[in-house]
Amino acid sequence: MLKIGVDAMGGDFAPEAAVEGAVMALEAIDAGSRIVLFGDEKRIREVLAARNCPTDRFDIVATSEVIEMGDHPAKAFQAKGDSSITVGFGYLAKGAIDGFASAGSTGAMMVGSMYAVKPIEGVIRPTISSLVPTAAGHPALILDVGLNVDCKPEVLAQYGVIGSIYAEAVLGIPSPRVAVLNIGEEETKGNAQAKATHDLLREQEGIRFVGNIEGSHIFSGKVADVIVCDGFVGNTVLKMAEGLYRINKALGGGNAFWDAMNYENVGGTPVLGVNAPVVIGHGCSSPLAIRNMILTTESCIRADLTSKLQRAFRN
Amino acid sequence: MLKIGVDAMGGDFAPEAAVEGAVMALEAIDAGSRIVLFGDEKRIREVLAARNCPTDRFDIVATSEVIEMGDHPAKAFQAKGDSSITVGFGYLAKGAIDGFASAGSTGAMMVGSMYAVKPIEGVIRPTISSLVPTAAGHPALILDVGLNVDCKPEVLAQYGVIGSIYAEAVLGIPSPRVAVLNIGEEETKGNAQAKATHDLLREQEGIRFVGNIEGSHIFSGKVADVIVCDGFVGNTVLKMAEGLYRINKALGGGNAFWDAMNYENVGGTPVLGVNAPVVIGHGCSSPLAIRNMILTTESCIRADLTSKLQRAFRN
Numbered sequence: 148m149l150k151i152g153v154d155a156m157g158g159d160f161a162p163e164a165a166v167e168g169a170v171m172a173l174e175a176i177d178a179g180s181r182i183v184l185f186g187d188e189k190r191i192r193e194v195l196a197a198r199n200c201p202t203d204r205f206d207i208v209a210t211s212e213v214i215e216m217g218d219h220p221a222k223a224f225q226a227k228g229d230s231s232i233t234v235g236f237g238y239l240a241k242g243a244i245d246g247f248a249s250a251g252s253t254g255a256m257m258v259g260s261m262y263a264v265k266p267i268e269g270v271i272r273p274t275i276s277s278l279v280p281t282a283a284g285h286p287a288l289i290l291d292v293g294l295n296v297d298c299k300p301e302v303l304a305q306y307g308v309i310g311s312i313y314a315e316a317v318l319g320i321p322s323p324r325v326a327v328l329n330i331g332e333e334e335t336k337g338n339a340q341a342k343a344t345h346d347l348l349r350e351q352e353g354i355r356f357v358g359n360i361e362g363s364h365i366f367s368g369k370v371a372d373v374i375v376c377d378g379f380v381g382n383t384v385l386k387m388a389e390g391l392y393r394i395n396k397a398l399g400g401g402n403a404f405w406d407a408m409n410y411e412n413v414g415g416t417p418v419l420g421v422n423a424p425v426v427i428g429h430g431c432s433s434p435l436a437i438r439n440m441i442l443t444t445e446s447c448i449r450a451d452l453t454s455k456l457q458r459a460f461r462n
Numbered sequence: 463m464l465k466i467g468v469d470a471m472g473g474d475f476a477p478e479a480a481v482e483g484a485v486m487a488l489e490a491i492d493a494g495s496r497i498v499l500f501g502d503e504k505r506i507r508e509v510l511a512a513r514n515c516p517t518d519r520f521d522i523v524a525t526s527e528v529i530e531m532g533d534h535p536a537k538a539f540q541a542k543g544d545s546s547i548t549v550g551f552g553y554l555a556k557g558a559i560d561g562f563a564s565a566g567s568t569g570a571m572m573v574g575s576m577y578a579v580k581p582i583e584g585v586i587r588p589t590i591s592s593l594v595p596t597a598a599g600h601p602a603l604i605l606d607v608g609l610n611v612d613c614k615p616e617v618l619a620q621y622g623v624i625g626s627i628y629a630e631a632v633l634g635i636p637s638p639r640v641a642v643l644n645i646g647e648e649e650t651k652g653n654a655q656a657k658a659t660h661d662l663l664r665e666q667e668g669i670r671f672v673g674n675i676e677g678s679h680i681f682s683g684k685v686a687d688v689i690v691c692d693g694f695v696g697n698t699v700l701k702m703a704e705g706l707y708r709i710n711k712a713l714g715g716g717n718a719f720w721d722a723m724n725y726e727n728v729g730g731t732p733v734l735g736v737n738a739p740v741v742i743g744h745g746c747s748s749p750l751a752i753r754n755m756i757l758t759t760e761s762c763i764r765a766d767l768t769s770k771l772q773r774a775f776r777n
Contacts, residue, residue, distance in 0.1 A: 282709045293645055296653035330608055330697040338611035338694045362701030366709055379653045380695055382645040384702060386677030391706060394597045394681055400715035 168437020220254025283368025483752020535569025598683025
């Protein structure tokens with residue numbers, strides 16, 4: 148039985164939204180998967196009862212503390228040893244669950260990723276990524292989206308490899324096209340960072356590097372499946388897309404392309420390059436967003452993503 | 463009489479689109495403004511005749527050469543001494559015209575800006591900017607959008623001042639709100655460049671600095687009128703917006719907000735921080751795009767933008 152750990156106390160509307168999202172996920176996960184909820188057992192049972200969901204559909208690990216958004220992530224991760232996130236990462240590190248997802252403190256999730264499950268050997272700096280919709284109908288993966296805002300080219304080149312493995316293993320894209328986000332298509336274009344990254348990725352074996360991609364093609368789907376950029380640029384791209392999604396929605400322009408831009412449908416932000424599947428959700432996650440975050444976590448587990456990444460960076 | 467110089471040979475569809483755009487601009491410019499066309503006089507007259515436009519509505523400066531997109535900008539600017547761009551900048555430098563606009567070689571336009579009219583004393587590096595629409599109905603100015611992709615904080619801080627003067631003088635926004643594009647609103651957020659720029663702009667006198675703006679608010683109009691970023695990020699923002707505009711249009715989602723995103727309506731890219739108004743248009747400019755580029759140039763001239771910038775950077 149595959150076990151998906153879920154922080155029932157994570158997010159602005161926990162535990163209600165988190166538990167309701169887990170109930171929604173039940174319909175979609177594989178028969179061989181089981182969701183393990185970490186949190187206040189009494190409150191979890193209350194939400195399940197209100198939804199007429201039998202408690203035995205889940206494993207519940209009772210925890211007594213919560214890392215709040217205002218807490219210092221690293222200090223709280225230590226000090227609140229019985230928090231849902233700290234306990235969840237304990238289970239993940241010892242192999243009692245196969246992946247962990249939370250819409251709680253992003254900082255604490257990163258602390259757990261870096262210090263409990265730890266970076267994969269050979270990965271300079273783990274990354275957070277996001278899926279964006281494309282006009283071609285299939286999603287593209289963009290990374291980094293905010294973890295590493297001052298990146299060396301060697302770090303960005305690794306993101307090309309990590310993204311390629313994710314796109315193939317989890318998204319099912321054979322031989323995914325990897326590109327560097329840049330201000331022009333020509334290889335001589337760009338800032339020093341993008342040019343050096345381009346040079347490294349051109350020589351990288353095992354990936355299908357297609358060169359530079361301009362901002363105009365991020366969402367076209369015509370050029371690349373995996374888009375590499377530093378966390379400053381990636382975060383700006385992602386937030387700008389979210390802002391335009393909201394404007395477009397307010398203007399009444401709904402359609403499948405823009406709906407896929409809605410964070411609720413994106414399925415959370417995978418932390419990539421650490422020794423277990425970890426997925427972080429928006430703090431404001433709705434039950435639907437939680438459901439999709441859980442499905443992303445399950446996909447990472449079923450795709451055996453961690454082993455594939457570990458093998459790729461093994462000397 | 464105020465004189466607006468226009469390169470009739472600039473752009474993929476010149477001279478037809480350029481001259482037709484100039485004819486369209488006639489209806490919109492001030493009675494005290496006159497357009498000076500630089501280019502192949504015979505072909506200009508042919509286009510005017512085809513449009514039933516009397517030749518005497520324009521000044522025409524006959525030139526015999528054209529700097530092509532494939533030409534090396536700096537070399538061609540020198541070698542093609544009778545090109546429309548080189549002659550146009552000659553007129554601009556000697557004060558025979560008050561501003562110059564072209565949809566031709568961007569590189570040659572920058573060579574002319576830097577070496578014929580030259581940077582304003584005190585400006586470390588001139589910049590190119592662009593207007594973006596906002597959901598609030600008024601435009602925002604974003605700079606730099608691609609000229610300087612590796613920027614020191616001192617350069618970016620000057621862009622805050624330049625943008626503020628432009629927004630007030632040309633866009634008519636009193637006390638425009640100036641922000642640094644960043645990955646979080648808190649002043650401790652960001653990469654090294656954004657943090658240092660934030661610190662410099664916070665101490666900058668004469669502008670209304672409102673702190674950081676996230677990507678989600680570039681198009682909201684709620685936070686800032688002037689958005690400062692390096693040319694790598696700004697170019698990505700602009701091209702991403704263009705790409706989403708095209709996708710949205712293809713999906714049938716037209717409305718005033720998205721229409722304002724159309725490059726044809728943006729009015730070209732002003733070069734800011736040089737000793738005369740210079741505006742660069744898209745290579746693929748339609749007559750409408752040319753018309754709006756000419757109107758932007760006229761606005762810069764009428765606002766006395768250059769003098770205001772010169773005074774701001776005078777010691």
